Amino acid sequence: MKIKEHCGIVGVYADNSTFITYESLKLLQHRGQESAGITYLKDNRLVTVKGLGLVEEALDSRLLVNAKLSIGHVRYSTTGKGSLDEAQPLSNGDIAIAFNGTITNYYKFGTNTDTEFIMKVISEASNIKEGIRRLVDLADGAYSLVIMTKKGELVGFRDPKGFRPLVLGKINDGYIIASEDSAIRQLGGKPLRDVKPGEMIYIKDGVIESEIISRDKVSFCSFEYIYFARSDSIIDNVPVYNARVRLGEILAENHGVDADVVIPVPESSIPIAIGFSRKSKIPLEYGLVRTLVAKRSFIMPTQDKRNAIIEEKFGVVRSVIEGKRVVIIDDSIVRGNTMKKIVKMVKDNGAKEVHVRVGSPKVKYPCYMGIDFPLTKELIANDKDEKQIAEYIGADSVEYLTVEEMVKAIGREDLCHACFSGIYPLKFSYDFRHLESVFKKVS
Ligand code: SF4
Incomplete structure (x- = not known):
């Protein structure tokens, strides 16, 4: 079972969103090459397609149906073997989640993976905004995510320490939220700004709202600058x-x-x-x-x-x-x-x-x-x-x-x-020998 993820995510509310999401995933391919997936909203149903490999291997673009709202994900498996059931987006029929990061303390809540933990917390809440607020209270670690619902809502959220990047942009007549601005620019969209650490972006029927859910001391991942992100x-x-x-x-x-x-x-x-x-x-x-x-x-x-x-x-x-x-x-x-x-x-x-x-x-x-x-x-x-x-x-x-x-x-x-200094900027304190053994056990 994999628990650590480093991935590329995208959420689109615009005409041709499914195709924009597909193309965005190709441009975020450097963030994950083991699986790719897209969820889109069609006739009030969330439809998810995913597969193993590079985007063009994993997803047959001819089978994608046009829709106004969709999210996508590319991932690499980190501690496991890279099977399809661990590919994202994860959908329960009402909401679908694409997630980049690791919820460090998810194992304390009895779920098998951190994505399942996010799904559980959000689906138990009365609405999506409330779900994000609960998630911020309970979760520790890094989590940039995009979520869509059967009701036609699109949410982007960046954890309060802002470990992973997340960018809001305009595309066609609508909006795009993606891991990196280079993908948005290359598609002809216009990056508007970085999603702020602790900020929730909420889009419904073309109307956009934003709310800072929580503030914390920012700890952006230095490795994004060194290696992971695209140089442009x-x-x-x-x-x-x-x-x-x-x-x-x-x-x-x-x-x-x-x-x-x-x-x-x-x-x-x-x-x-x-x-x-x-x-x-x-x-x-x-x-x-x-x-x-x-x-x-x-x-x-x-x-x-x-x-x-x-x-x-x-x-x-x-x-x-x-x-x-x-x-x-x-x-x-x-x-x-x-x-x-x-x-x-x-x-x-x-x-x-x-x-x-x-x-x-x-x-x-x-x-x-x-x-x-x-x-x-x-x-x-x-x-x-x-x-x-x-x-x-x-x-x-x-x-x-x-x-x-x-x-x-x-x-x-x-x-x-932290990977250089051993100083972990996490919310809660941990016995790191125990944490390493937990992460090792599930791998
Ligand atoms: S700097 Fe190192 S420890 Fe911190 S989030 Fe990035 S990879 Fe992880």
Whole structure:
């Protein structure tokens, strides 16, 4: 059973909403590649279609029926095997939910998954608005969500700490609520603003209302800027691309190395490498070529699947590497397996030295707020220092940003950095050893 989710969500109230939702999901594909689903309202019934795989594999667009109201979801399975019954949206016939995050304390309420917990709380309330208020009282963790009802209501909500992004926009004659603004812009819509932490957006019959349900100290997920979001997205007024370039500039300033060439691990590391190259004056080259078959290895659920993908994921441009001192830039190192293989590939192609520079701090702790980092013992930086990590991955040196450098680069203080610092910005207190065993048991 999976409990942790990191996903892309969208809700649309507009003409052609089903097709807009389908296209949006394709543009949010980087947030989840294991399943996709859409619920739409037709003849007062909620109809849900979902399947496994990429959006175009999972959903046959020819079977989609046009409707004014729909929601959609792409997900990756994080702790389980990726079966269809765990795909979203989750519908009970009256309401349908698409959810991005993790309700950290859901297990205390006797439901099997956090999405079921949300469904239970909301369906027991007298109306949807009341349901969201109850959810905020009871739930801890990260939860950006869109919900639609049989009555024709569309609700978007972002948890009071605002861990995950959520954006409100105009599209055609109506509205769209989506995980990232880049998807809205690419569809020809107009992003209006970020949904505020703790804010509920309520849309019915084309009329939009908003209400701040609860305020808290904001803890936006720093990993969205580092890795997860698209580089052309703007989150809470900070362009992701600019944040990534600054991560690279500070990396070069404080963790520089004598070298001949800088090569990024594509895709999210490219702006980080641009920043590193600009600041260090070491030329940037396209030394690792990402092949089109590649899915993001980090979000594949098992080690076997991840290994198979790493093998076919990158080609190496020998002519830019041979005989050179190479700096490989990556956005993060989690288990270390991908980087170990990349370092070997680069050395096998004649690199004289290989130095790894990482555009984030060391990932030392699990995430209980919606991103599937492995358990503590599987994180390479949990019990190893830089020298030991360099030995493990076969590099001549490895250096990371510090938490302070990362915060400075992103340019906002209100960030969650629990996976780097071990400081969890949650509402309630937990015995984290117990929490890890709970999460492990259900995986
Ligand atoms: S623990 Fe890390 S991945 Fe999880 S929400 Fe915080 S910053 Fe993001």
